[in-house]
Amino acid sequence: MNGSEIITKILKDTGNTTLFGYPGGAIMPFFDQLYSEDQIRLILVRHEQSAGHAADGFARASGKLGVCVTTSGPGATNLVTALANAYYDSSPVLAFSGQVSTWLIGNDAFQEADVVGSTMAVTKQNYQVKDVDKLGRVFKEAMYIATTGRPGPVFIDLPKDIQTADCTMADPIPETVELISYNPRVFSKGASLQIKRSLDILMNAQYPVIIAGGGVALANANKELEELVNLMRIPVVYTMMGKGVLSDDHPYVLGMLGMHGRKRSNFAVSEADAILALGTRFSDRITGDLSHFPGQPNAKIIQIDIDTAEIGKNVPIDVPIVADLKLALQEFLDQVKRRLADPKNGTMKSWWYKYIKELKESSGIPDASRPGKTGRIVPEKIMFELNKILRPDDIVVTEVGQAQMYAAHYLNLRKPRTWISSGGLGTMGFGFPASIGAKVAKPGSEVWLVAGDGSFQMNLHELATVKQNDIKVNIIIVNNQYLGMVRQWQELLYEKRYSYTCLACKDGHYYPDFVKLADAYGLEGTRVEKPDQVAEALVQARKAEQTYVIEMMVEPESNILPMLLPGGALNQFYSRRKEKKSIYDWYYRLPRTDAEQNDYKVERISKEEDDVNVFFEE
Amino acid sequence: MLVYDHPGVMMKITGMFARRGFNISNISVGHSERPGFSRITIMAEGDEATIEQIIKQLHKLIDVVKVQHLDPQRTTMREASLVKVNVKDNQARQEIMTLVEIYKGKVIDVTSKTMTLEIVGTQRKVDSFIDLISEIGTIKEIARSGVLALYRGEESITLD
Numbered sequence: 001m002n003g004s005e006i007i008t009k010i011l012k013d014t015g016n017t018t019l020f021g022y023p024g025g026a027i028m029p030f031f032d033q034l035y036s037e038d039q040i041r042l043i044l045v046r047h048e049q050s051a052g053h054a055a056d057g058f059a060r061a062s063g064k065l066g067v068c069v070t071t072s073g074p075g076a077t078n079l080v081t082a083l084a085n086a087y088y089d090s091s092p093v094l095a096f097s098g099q100v101s102t103w104l105i106g107n108d109a110f111q112e113a114d115v116v117g118s119t120m121a122v123t124k125q126n127y128q129v130k131d132v133d134k135l136g137r138v139f140k141e142a143m144y145i146a147t148t149g150r151p152g153p154v155f156i157d158l159p160k161d162i163q164t165a166d167c168t169m170a171d172p173i174p175e176t177v178e179l180i181s182y183n184p185r186v187f188s189k190g191a192s193l194q195i196k197r198s199l200d201i202l203m204n205a206q207y208p209v210i211i212a213g214g215g216v217a218l219a220n221a222n223k224e225l226e227e228l229v230n231l232m233r234i235p236v237v238y239t240m241m242g243k244g245v246l247s248d249d250h251p252y253v254l255g256m257l258g259m260h261g262r263k264r265s266n267f268a269v270s271e272a273d274a275i276l277a278l279g280t281r282f283s284d285r286i287t288g289d290l291s292h293f294p295g296q297p298n299a300k301i302i303q304i305d306i307d308t309a310e311i312g313k314n315v316p317i318d319v320p321i322v323a324d325l326k327l328a329l330q331e332f333l334d335q336v337k338r339r340l341a342d343p344k345n346g347t348m349k350s351w352w353y354k355y356i357k358e359l360k361e362s363s364g365i366p367d368a369s370r371p372g373k374t375g376r377i378v379p380e381k382i383m384f385e386l387n388k389i390l391r392p393d394d395i396v397v398t399e400v401g402q403a404q405m406y407a408a409h410y411l412n413l414r415k416p417r418t419w420i421s422s423g424g425l426g427t428m429g430f431g432f433p434a435s436i437g438a439k440v441a442k443p444g445s446e447v448w449l450v451a452g453d454g455s456f457q458m459n460l461h462e463l464a465t466v467k468q469n470d471i472k473v474n475i476i477i478v479n480n481q482y483l484g485m486v487r488q489w490q491e492l493l494y495e496k497r498y499s500y501t502c503l504a505c506k507d508g509h510y511y512p513d514f515v516k517l518a519d520a521y522g523l524e525g526t527r528v529e530k531p532d533q534v535a536e537a538l539v540q541a542r543k544a545e546q547t548y549v550i551e552m553m554v555e556p557e558s559n560i561l562p563m564l565l566p567g568g569a570l571n572q573f574y575s576r577r578k579e580k581k582s583i584y585d586w587y588y589r590l591p592r593t594d595a596e597q598n599d600y601k602v603e604r605i606s607k608e609e610d611d612v613n614v615f616f617e618e
Numbered sequence: 619m620l621v622y623d624h625p626g627v628m629m630k631i632t633g634m635f636a637r638r639g640f641n642i643s644n645i646s647v648g649h650s651e652r653p654g655f656s657r658i659t660i661m662a663e664g665d666e667a668t669i670e671q672i673i674k675q676l677h678k679l680i681d682v683v684k685v686q687h688l689d690p691q692r693t694t695m696r697e698a699s700l701v702k703v704n705v706k707d708n709q710a711r712q713e714i715m716t717l718v719e720i721y722k723g724k725v726i727d728v729t730s731k732t733m734t735l736e737i738v739g740t741q742r743k744v745d746s747f748i749d750l751i752s753e754i755g756t757i758k759e760i761a762r763s764g765v766l767a768l769y770r771g772e773e774s775i776t777l778d
Contacts, residue, residue, distance in 0.1 A: 125680045181683040309674035
């Protein structure tokens with residue numbers, strides 16, 4: 001077997017038969033091998049960055065490894081953003097690229113780049129293969145590392161001569177790999193004791209809250225989480241990466257927390273006296289100012305994560321548990337059931353969960369059916385209409401920015417892996433190629449891309465990919481003619497000095513015309529300018545046979561609110577009319593004694609319709 | 619720590635320190651008792667939380683096989699240093715030789731204008747030796763090995 005045959009054999013044997021890629025000089029031997037491989041399908045993209053994002057989207061939608069391949073030099077450096085994105089969001093991606101032949105490495109040959117050096121900081125592990133006998137081992141090891149423990153991208157640099165070199169070993173592909181330096185820790189006896197301690201805290205807490213992060217989806221622990229929540233009746237807030245791990249319809253799910261989170265979610269975390277954090281790394285987007293987190297200084301924090309380094313990195317932890325979340329939650333369930341079965345142990349404190357229902361209903365739903373002040377659609381309207389037709393298996397993929405946050409804040413999703421969005425790195429241009437990967441992974445699901453006009457233009461050439469490969473994505477371009485999120489910050493924090501965020505021409509005309517653009521790629525599309533046309537356009541997109549582009553013309557200066565004050569605590573935010581508000585302008589502080597509980601007014605302080613887009617009134 | 623003896627491993631380790639804003643005071647690298655593995659000793663500064671993060675992040679690197687924070691109380695530490703010093707006259711030469719003797723060092727090279735001295739000891743010993751030498755003659759060059767350290771007694775960082 002030669003190098004290329006070893007790779008294709010491994011890909012077939014492991015069931016990784018969908019690749020995203022782009023050819024070039026240094027990877028030609030491998031592509032030549034693909035020519036005669038009918039079990040392997042390669043989706044030809046139009047830019048190597050998209051190959052990486054599509055593999056990432058494939059991985060997120062399927063829970064399996066995403067694979068991409070490019071040529072050397074620029075082909076490989078174009079992958080760096082995609083690898084960084086996958087690394088930040090713990091997505092299992094295997095990327096390999098051609099390299100100049102071994103005897104040319106280091107000589108600055110044509111299309112040579114030090115990609116092992118370039119990808120070092122943005123991959124879980126990387127390799128350069130200089131001996132074809134080691135190729136099989138490296139590929140198996142790479143796949144093992146990418147998909148186990150905390151998943152992440154692994155990169156392999158593959159010199160051209162290695163792709164054609166004949167292997168001297170009879171069996172160059174090891175069945176399994178083990179590494180003494182890498183034991184993706186799953187569960188230890190120590191964790192059981194820590195879980196016991198956690199339960200002591202949670203069952204004695206007045207106001208416990210669960211923060212569900214992306215790790216719940218990665219560990220496929222959503223069933224266990226749901227059972228635990230139902231048993232313990234603890235409200236759940238989720239991070240952006242944790243969207244979908246529990247259904248938004250679930251009575252105990254309050255919604256997203258953090259920067260653009262729900263007020264009720266931020267309130268619950270601010271008031272909690274015990275926090276169970278599952279597969280979340282307490283990023284600055286969810287904590288606000290760390291000196292004010294947690295909101296209750298005496299609150300106890302329990303953190304379960306598979307990555308030791310994430311425990312206590314940003315926030316001091318009272319009960320650290322390093323474990324595979326699925327196994328940890330199973331142990332949690334066992335212990336909870338045993339405790340609840342014994343009446344001596346008492347039950348959960350009841351007052352809090354009686355209040356959750358009211359809390360859940362307490363966020364005002366804005367009336368978004370009216371046009372905004374310039375007569376255009378308000379973005380909330382799009383999300384409300386999309387909510388009406390989303391089916392549980394539909395997958396929502398987003399770009400990055402305001403449109404992403406509208407979607408994260410308002411959309412009701414019901415299953416894990418139906419929300420695909422660039423969290424940690426915040427990569428504009430991720431969404432469209434990722435939606436391609438998601439659709440390829442789940443051809444039976446409808447895939448919706450929620451994109452801003454800015455982000456979409458970062459990888460719009462992939463319209464050619466969806467056309468050529470007959471991949472259907474329903475594209476919603478929320479066009480506010482600005483780089484909206486930056487403009488929003490300029491409005492709120494830089495006195496409306498809109499420095500280079502307007503994407504329209506001086507005369508107000510906007511280019512490109514996205515409907516004509518779709519047409520140029522042989523695709524259909526429509527432009528929507530009035531709120532009452534939104535629903536119809538979405539249905540039309542769903543009915544379309546191929547990728548369909550909806551350009552939604554929205555209020556140029558619409559803001560996604562609430563928004564935490566930059567540098568402020570989790571309870572301080574900009575609300576409608578751009579006022580600085582405290583969460584306690586909406587909610588009474590929770591009572592801490594029985595007497596206070598008896599007098600507590602459950603209704604909110606402010607009945608004022610909140611979360612309303614500021615453009616209804618000025 | 620013990621690491622695989624692969625190309626690029628040092629870069630992964632030092633890159634992690636640089637990327638996360640941790641400081642390396644000194645570092646020493648060499649073969650370990652086991653073929654295919656190197657032993658690296660890094661001296662880093664930081665509060666307890668920082669040191670904990672450093673250990674965790676090092677542990678996360680797949681090429682790092684074992685990491686431990688060596689408690690100075692339970693650790694033997696040595697640093698080797700070569701010092702080339704300009705010598706202006708015979709009296710200075712004599713003074714330097716006396717110091718070398720006190721510090722149990724060695725003179726390993728002599729010319730009419732310079733002397734090269736070898737000293738092995740704890741970091742403090744090496745520091746004070748260099749201080750004293752610099753009072754006698756102008757120091758031309760210093761090469762320090764970085765700290766080498768092993769647990770006292772039977773405790774050790776090995777693969778077994």
